[in-house]
Amino acid sequence: DSGVTQTPKHLITATGQRVTLRCSPRSGDLSVYWYQQSLDQGLQFLIQYYNGEERAKGNILERFSAQQFPDLHSELNLSSLELGDSALYFCASSPSDRGLDNEQFFGPGTRLTVL
Amino acid sequence: AQTVTQSQPEMSVQEAETVTLSCTYDTSESDYYLFWYKQPPSRQMILVIRQEAYKQQNATENRFSVNFQKAAKSFSLKISDSQLGDAAMYFCAYRSKGAQKLVFGQGTRLTINP
Numbered sequence: 001d002s003g004v005t006q007t008p009k010h011l012i013t014a015t016g017q018r019v020t021l022r023c024s025p026r027s028g029d030l031s032v033y034w035y036q037q038s039l040d041q042g043l044q045f046l047i048q049y050y051n052g053e054e055r056a057k058g059n060i061l062e063r064f065s066a067q068q069f070p071d072l073h074s075e076l077n078l079s080s081l082e083l084g085d086s087a088l089y090f091c092a093s094s095p096s097d098r099g100l101d102n103e104q105f106f107g108p109g110t111r112l113t114v115l
Numbered sequence: 116a117q118t119v120t121q122s123q124p125e126m127s128v129q130e131a132e133t134v135t136l137s138c139t140y141d142t143s144e145s146d147y148y149l150f151w152y153k154q155p156p157s158r159q160m161i162l163v164i165r166q167e168a169y170k171q172q173n174a175t176e177n178r179f180s181v182n183f184q185k186a187a188k189s190f191s192l193k194i195s196d197s198q199l200g201d202a203a204m205y206f207c208a209y210r211s212k213g214a215q216k217l218v219f220g221q222g223t224r225l226t227i228n229p
Contacts, residue, residue, distance in 0.1 A: 002159075031215065033215070033216065033217075035217070042219060042220075042221050042222065043206060043217075043219035043222075044219075045216040045217060045218070048215060048216060055215070056214060056215065056216055058216055088158060090160060092160075092217075094215070097215060098213075098215070099212075100146065100147075100148055100167060100210075100212055102215060103162070103165075104215075104217065106159065106160035106161075108157075108158070108159055109158050109159075109160075111158075
């Protein structure tokens with residue numbers, strides 16, 4: 001158990017819908033990262049937040065957005081869902097936003113299926 | 116942009132034997148970290164081993180060791196005395212000193228034959 005929690009574990013929805021994925025980082029970690037794992041794109045970095053502020057953006061679609069709240073939990077919002085958004089979405093957390101020795105710990109992931 | 120390449124989509128090995136998984140990467144930076152992650156059927160991402168680029172000594176964690184060739188930009192994982200529980204997808208990953216994001220390879224599926 002990494003100490004990072006993600007809810008829900010599974011999510012099944014229809015095209016065009018909107019969903020919210022939730023992540024609680026390890027106690028004391030200030031950075032949260034979101035990754036997408038799909039069959040065709042592999043594991044891709046989406047976005048990073050540090051202490052409530054966006055730090056880095058990867059290949060995140062405009063239909064996707066995220067935020068980190070004052071209690072440091074994070075939410076990833078996916079809207080106008082398409083079949084191709086079906087994937088495993090991981091959240092990871094780390095203590096800081098810099099430095100080589102800033103290990104990321106992964107949550108168990110949320111499996112999203114868009115029908 | 117940094118890229119990570121794993122050229123072996125699948126590998127298999129007999130239980131108790133040794134197997135080596137390959138990884139190459141491309142970067143213009145001098146300070147960075149390299150990682151091997153294991154993803155078993157449970158889908159949990161588990162850190163296996165990490166290597167700091169400025170350290171010449173290869174990292175070792177019990178039965179897992181790496182062969183880090185900085186000039187060749189190669190970072191292979193050796194698993195000794197393979198066990199059935201080692202069966203999983205293995206991902207090689209890169210993280211730079213500046214950006215914190217992990218850049219992953221496409222993965223290698225490792226099968227252990229009893």
